[in-house]
Amino acid sequence: MSQSLSSECTPLKKEYDSCFNSWFEGYLEPAVANSKSPEVRAAYSKQKADEFNLKCGKIWEQYRTCVQVQQAVKEKGLDKLLQQAREENPLVDPIPPLPTQPSSK
Amino acid sequence: MHFFSQSFHYDHPWTHVVIGMWHKYPNSKCTHVVSIDTIDRTVDPVTGIIRTERLMGCKQKAPIWIVKLFGGSEDAFVREISFVDPATQNVTITSVNLSLSQFATCYEQIRYTPLPSHQTLFTQTAEIQARMALWRSAADGLEKWLVQRFEQNAHLGKLGFTDVLRNLWEERHRAHSSS
Numbered sequence: 001m002s003q004s005l006s007s008e009c010t011p012l013k014k015e016y017d018s019c020f021n022s023w024f025e026g027y028l029e030p031a032v033a034n035s036k037s038p039e040v041r042a043a044y045s046k047q048k049a050d051e052f053n054l055k056c057g058k059i060w061e062q063y064r065t066c067v068q069v070q071q072a073v074k075e076k077g078l079d080k081l082l083q084q085a086r087e088e089n090p091l092v093d094p095i096p097p098l099p100t101q102p103s104s105k
Numbered sequence: 106m107h108f109f110s111q112s113f114h115y116d117h118p119w120t121h122v123v124i125g126m127w128h129k130y131p132n133s134k135c136t137h138v139v140s141i142d143t144i145d146r147t148v149d150p151v152t153g154i155i156r157t158e159r160l161m162g163c164k165q166k167a168p169i170w171i172v173k174l175f176g177g178s179e180d181a182f183v184r185e186i187s188f189v190d191p192a193t194q195n196v197t198i199t200s201v202n203l204s205l206s207q208f209a210t211c212y213e214q215i216r217y218t219p220l221p222s223h224q225t226l227f228t229q230t231a232e233i234q235a236r237m238a239l240w241r242s243a244a245d246g247l248e249k250w251l252v253q254r255f256e257q258n259a260h261l262g263k264l265g266f267t268d269v270l271r272n273l274w275e276e277r278h279r280a281h282s283s284s
Contacts, residue, residue, distance in 0.1 A: 091186040
C-alpha cells in the first residue's frame with residue numbers, strides 16, 4: 001500500500017484504505033447485480049452507504065484531520081492549488097458512459 | 106495543445122479490474138508515484154455511485170531548464186477524481202496536474218468498461234496545453250517593462266550627454282581663451 005504525503009499520516013491512511021477496500025470488495029459485485037431496477041438499486045445503495053459510514057467513518061475522520069486539517073496539505077502549498085482546481089473544474093457529476101459502450105444489462 | 110490516446114484490454118472481468126484499481130500503487134514499474142491520499146469520498150445512497158477525490162504525489166526528474174524556468178521541484182502533485190458506477194458498469198478517472206498548473210495543464214481521462222468474455226476495456230486520453238493567456242500576459246508585461254526601461258535610459262542618456270558636451274566645450278573654451 002502506498003504512503004501518505006505526510007509520513008505521520010501513513011498509518012491512518014493504511015487503516016482507512018484497508019477499511020474502504022474490504023467494504024468495496026463486498027459492495028461491487030452485488031451492486032452490479034442489484035441495479036436491475038432503480039428501487040432495488042436505491043435500497044441496496046442506501047444500506048451499503050450507511051454501512052460504509054458506520055465501518056469507516058471514524059478512521060476517515062482521523063485520517064482526514066491528519067492530512068487536511070493538520071498542516072500536511074498546507075505545508076506543501078497544496079490547499080490553494082486544490083481550491084483553485086476545484087473552482088475551475090468541480091467534477092462533482094459523474095461522467096456519462098460512452099454512447100458506444102455495450103449496455104451492461 | 107497536444108493529444109494522447111490509447112486503448113487496450115485487460116484479461117480480467119470488470120469487477121476484478123475495478124477492485125484492483127485501488128491496489129494499482131505502489132508497483133515496481135511506477136516508482137514515480139510516491140504517495141496517494143484520499144481527500145474526499147462519497148457513496149451516493151440512491152445511485153450507488155462512488156465518487157473519490159485523491160491527491161497523488163509524484164517524483165520525477167524534470168529537465169533542468171524546466172526546473173529553472175518554472176521553479177518546479179522533483180515533487181509534483183496530481184488531483185484525481187473517479188466515479189465508479191456499478192449500474193452502468195462504468196468507471197471514469199480524471200486527473201489534472203496541480204503542480205505547475207499556472208503554466209500548463211495535463212488533463213487525463215481514463216475509462217474502464219466491460220467487454221464480452223470477461224475482459225475489460227481500458228481507454229485513456231490526455232490533453233496537454235500550455236496556458237497561452239498567461240504566456241501572453243507575461244510576455245506583455247515583459248515588453249512593457251523593457252519599453253519603460255528603454256525610455257528611462259534614453260532620457261538619462263540625453264541628460265548625461267548634454268552634461269558631457271557642455272563640460273567638454275566649456276572647458277575647451279576656457280582653455281582656449283586663457284591661452
